[in-house]
Amino acid sequence: MRFSVYRYNPEVDSGPRMQTYVLEQVPQGMMLLDALLEIKAQDETLSFRRSCGEGVCGSDALNINGRNGLACITPVADLKEPVEVRPLPGLPVVRDLVVDMDKFFHQYRAVQPYLIVHDPDPETERPQSPEDRDKLDGLYECILCGCCSMSCPSFWWNPDKFRGPAALLQAWRFLADSRDQATEHRLQELEGPYRMFRCHTIMNCVDVCPKGLNPTLAINNIKKLMLKHLV
Amino acid sequence: MNLECRKFDALVIGAGGGGLRAALQLSQADASVAVVSKVFPTRSHTVAAQGGMNAALANVSPDNWHWHMYDTVKGSDYLGDQDAIEYMCRAASHLVIELEHQGVPFSRLDNGKIYQRPFGGQSQNFGGAQAARTCAAADRTGHAILHTLYQQNIQARTHFFDEYFAIDLLMDKDGFVLGALVLRIETGELLIIEAKTTLLATGGVGRLFRTNTNARINTGDGMAMVLRAGIPLQDMEFFQFHPTGIAGKGMLITEGVRGEGGYLLNGDGERFMERYAPNAKDLASRDVVSRAIAVEVREGRGCGPDKDHVMLKLDHLGSEIIKKRLPGIRDTCITFLHIDPVEQPIPVFPTAHYTMGGIPTNRYGQVVVPVKQSPEEPIPGLYAVGECACVSVHGANRLGGNSLLDIVVFGRAAGNHIIEFLRENRYHRPMQNAQDSIDRALARLARWEQRREGETVDELRKELQKTMEFYCGVFRTRDVLEQGVKKMLEIEQRVAQATLRDHSQVFNTARIEALELENLVDTGLATVVSALAREESRGAHSREDFPERDDQRWLKHSLYYQEQNRLDYKPVRIKPLTVESFPPKPRVY
Numbered sequence: 001m002r003f004s005v006y007r008y009n010p011e012v013d014s015g016p017r018m019q020t021y022v023l024e025q026v027p028q029g030m031m032l033l034d035a036l037l038e039i040k041a042q043d044e045t046l047s048f049r050r051s052c053g054e055g056v057c058g059s060d061a062l063n064i065n066g067r068n069g070l071a072c073i074t075p076v077a078d079l080k081e082p083v084e085v086r087p088l089p090g091l092p093v094v095r096d097l098v099v100d101m102d103k104f105f106h107q108y109r110a111v112q113p114y115l116i117v118h119d120p121d122p123e124t125e126r127p128q129s130p131e132d133r134d135k136l137d138g139l140y141e142c143i144l145c146g147c148c149s150m151s152c153p154s155f156w157w158n159p160d161k162f163r164g165p166a167a168l169l170q171a172w173r174f175l176a177d178s179r180d181q182a183t184e185h186r187l188q189e190l191e192g193p194y195r196m197f198r199c200h201t202i203m204n205c206v207d208v209c210p211k212g213l214n215p216t217l218a219i220n221n222i223k224k225l226m227l228k229h230l231v
Numbered sequence: 232m233n234l235e236c237r238k239f240d241a242l243v244i245g246a247g248g249g250g251l252r253a254a255l256q257l258s259q260a261d262a263s264v265a266v267v268s269k270v271f272p273t274r275s276h277t278v279a280a281q282g283g284m285n286a287a288l289a290n291v292s293p294d295n296w297h298w299h300m301y302d303t304v305k306g307s308d309y310l311g312d313q314d315a316i317e318y319m320c321r322a323a324s325h326l327v328i329e330l331e332h333q334g335v336p337f338s339r340l341d342n343g344k345i346y347q348r349p350f351g352g353q354s355q356n357f358g359g360a361q362a363a364r365t366c367a368a369a370d371r372t373g374h375a376i377l378h379t380l381y382q383q384n385i386q387a388r389t390h391f392f393d394e395y396f397a398i399d400l401l402m403d404k405d406g407f408v409l410g411a412l413v414l415r416i417e418t419g420e421l422l423i424i425e426a427k428t429t430l431l432a433t434g435g436v437g438r439l440f441r442t443n444t445n446a447r448i449n450t451g452d453g454m455a456m457v458l459r460a461g462i463p464l465q466d467m468e469f470f471q472f473h474p475t476g477i478a479g480k481g482m483l484i485t486e487g488v489r490g491e492g493g494y495l496l497n498g499d500g501e502r503f504m505e506r507y508a509p510n511a512k513d514l515a516s517r518d519v520v521s522r523a524i525a526v527e528v529r530e531g532r533g534c535g536p537d538k539d540h541v542m543l544k545l546d547h548l549g550s551e552i553i554k555k556r557l558p559g560i561r562d563t564c565i566t567f568l569h570i571d572p573v574e575q576p577i578p579v580f581p582t583a584h585y586t587m588g589g590i591p592t593n594r595y596g597q598v599v600v601p602v603k604q605s606p607e608e609p610i611p612g613l614y615a616v617g618e619c620a621c622v623s624v625h626g627a628n629r630l631g632g633n634s635l636l637d638i639v640v641f642g643r644a645a646g647n648h649i650i651e652f653l654r655e656n657r658y659h660r661p662m663q664n665a666q667d668s669i670d671r672a673l674a675r676l677a678r679w680e681q682r683r684e685g686e687t688v689d690e691l692r693k694e695l696q697k698t699m700e701f702y703c704g705v706f707r708t709r710d711v712l713e714q715g716v717k718k719m720l721e722i723e724q725r726v727a728q729a730t731l732r733d734h735s736q737v738f739n740t741a742r743i744e745a746l747e748l749e750n751l752v753d754t755g756l757a758t759v760v761s762a763l764a765r766e767e768s769r770g771a772h773s774r775e776d777f778p779e780r781d782d783q784r785w786l787k788h789s790l791y792y793q794e795q796n797r798l799d800y801k802p803v804r805i806k807p808l809t810v811e812s813f814p815p816k817p818r819v820y
Contacts, residue, residue: 009735009737010737011735011736011737012735029567040689040740040741041687041689043732044687044688044689044731044732044733044741044744045732045733045735045741047738047739047740047741048740049270049274049740050447051270051274051276051446051447051448052274052276052278052279052446052447053446053447054279054482054563054566054567055562055563055566056278056279056371056374056559057270057273057274057275057276057278057279057446058273058274059270059271059274073566094417094737094738095737095738096738098738100417101271105271109385112386113382113385114333114334114379114382114383114385114386115332115333115334117332121332123328124328124344125288125327125328125331125332125337125344125345126331126332127339127342127343127344128339128343129339129341129343130338130339130340130341132339133336133337133338133339136336140336140368140371140375140378141371141374143273143278143374144271144273174334177334177336179334
């Protein structure tokens with residue numbers, strides 16, 4: 001099987017290039033991460049991030065044949081040859097398939113992704129009905145891989161000002177939590193032309209999310225809640 | 232060599248649940264904290280914990296901490312230290328509730344309380360009916376806890392050094408730990424982080440074995456750093472094989488599947504656990520279930536064309552329960568096996584999972600070593616928590632649901648003790664007195680920069696993993712372990728001659744993997760040497776040539792020193808804090 005992999009090492013390369021690798025054997029069920037590890041065994045100068053290998057840690061988000069996804073849960077059998085493997089688009093490349101995620105994490109931190117409660121803590125757990133808890137499903141599972149934000153043209157253009165789908169999904173995760181007491185504050189923080197309203201419902205984020213989450217729906221829910229608080 | 236130096240009150244190495252819980256305690260106490268992690272914090276392996284965290288909340292079945300303590304002592308096959316176990320079980324409820332307050336999205340019962348499920352080795356009333364003690368957020372509890380703790384640290388404005396790899400501890404001539412030498416992966420630059428206290432929270436070493444449930448980052452870095460500093464590792468022969476890894480692949484299938492009512496079948500369609508554990512059946516301790524599966528397969532009652540695994544049946548739970556309580560493992564099965572557990576059973580086999588052994592500590596997280604007559608003298612300034620540490624609350628076998636508890640309880644305890652230490656040790660000690668350890672670490676790094684032909688890191692790592700799996704697996708004998716020690720010593724020699732092809736500075740993951748391989752060699756030797764010496768069967772350590780537990784000779788902790796692969800032993804702390812001790816008795820489920 002043929003792979004065309006983005007290579008760039010700032011210490012020696014004047015610019016990026018694509019390098020072809022061939023794997024003679026492709027066992028059944030091979031994931032792209034397995035293939036990259038085989039390639040690295042041939043050529044240890046290829047750098048990429050990886051850890052859990054089962055789609056829960058979010059390390060190995062890549063652009064695979066033009067589409068963002070996690071290498072460890074992408075079967076190579078489903079991919080057209082040569083498989084083009086590139087770093088996530090929209091962020092500076094550090095080396096090869098490794099991008100600088102600082103701006104992505106900055107936007108995550110900027111939505112205050114933690115429960116804000118003004119009342120004193122009770123001695124026991126705060127009660128939450130199963131129905132209220134269900135509202136967090138599809139939100140808390142985010143693994144911060146970056147597939148969504150780095151597929152979003154609005155984020156490509158304004159990574160400094162637009163929170164991006166991943167961070168906005170987390171903004172809604174806390175707005176939707178029956179235990180959180182900072183609704184007004186959170187909504188105010190998202191006002192203005194950029195922070196949330198740069199979302200143009202392109203829905204690339206929904207299309208690529210490897211966990212099947214829906215940031216666009218979350219953003220819509222925030223907008224609806226804003227409207228409700230206005231009237 | 233002039234190295235950049237940064238100064239903090241406290242250094243935390245590792246950003247899983249243990250490191251982050253300690254860092255939070257310190258940040259909230261206004262200590263300056265640096266958290267060094269070789270990956271972005273939410274990539275840490277805590278994220279992969281599925282089933283839950285034990286605490287006797289009694290939300291589902293009658294429960295109290297003392298029953299939890301009994302189960303943990305019994306689960307440890309009486310090698311656990313009962314003071315630490317009492318401390319952990321007493322703290323459990325408080326800490327689960329604290330996590331809830333911090334935002335963990337626990338699953339809920341109809342009355343709004345935290346959902347709890349039954350897990351292996353849990354009983355009511357000291358060995359009675361099955362208890363339901365494991366607090367869960369579906370089957371993504373580790374993810375929920377790790378993200379919440381990271382978020383709490385964002386709020387507390389903890390200082391993070393993401394993607395920095397810790398090379399070695401820096402120790403002065405008086406034996407104080409003064410910080411660590413770390414490598415910034417993005418640039419290849421070295422940095423000294425000076426701190427009045429250093430906490431190791433670097434996780435386990437599941438990557439010792441070819442088939443394992445662990446992330447690729449679990450290479451025992453902190454454990455190996457400790458060995459190289461002349462400090463022993465404790466009870467390394469006790470390595471947990473999880474009964475239900477996906478056969479041949481290793482992905483974890485939570486014990487929560489059996490907690491929710493799933494069970495194991497052999498090739499004859501028999502529910503074989505009834506023979507091995509008539510009462511607890513599929514919810515016996517992990518060591519018991521893993522051995523039972525291995526025996527079934529060995530005696531020709533496995534499933535599949537090669538009869539090399541057993542089946543985990545859960546379709547009878549119904550699609551609603553599976554989708555609600557076990558969505559993560561359902562995804563994993565669909566992705567990696569193309570089967571939907573709503574309809575089909577899952578092929579499983581015991582898979583390397585958890586390091587019970589590790590850096591010896593007391594219940595404050597202080598690293599302790601024998602000095603003269605005292606078996607447990609603290610090393611000033613050095614702490615360890617979580618899977619890399621050995622308090623020991625897990626003894627010879629960890630109960631499911633006790634590791635998320637361990638990291639939070641002892642992360643917090645260590646944080647509190649560090650705050651006290653900082654009060655009494657107000658100033659940094661002079662770094663020039665640690666020059667020897669800086670030089671040694673630099674020499675080790677420089678060795679990899681030699682440019683010549685040699686074996687590759689990748690080849691040697693594969694060989695090491697095969698060796699450990701074959702010579703130090705579920706069942707062990709003297710003959711096989713002796714060969715294992717010999718092979719590991721050979722691999723150690725060959726790693727010393729291995730070479731790197733990539734000598735660049737920017738994000739050189741090959742160099743990191745080389746350093747990780749050294750850590751695997753150090754911890755692998757500790758494991759196999761300790762296993763050869765222990766001539767009894769206890770918990771996860773199962774010697775076919777010594778099939779019985781031998782409390783007369785072996786109710787003691789092993790201590791492995793790297794120098795000459797020397798072993799020492801120290802007594803188990805049998806005395807709890809306030810209650811009567813649980814004396815060893817035959818362990819049946």
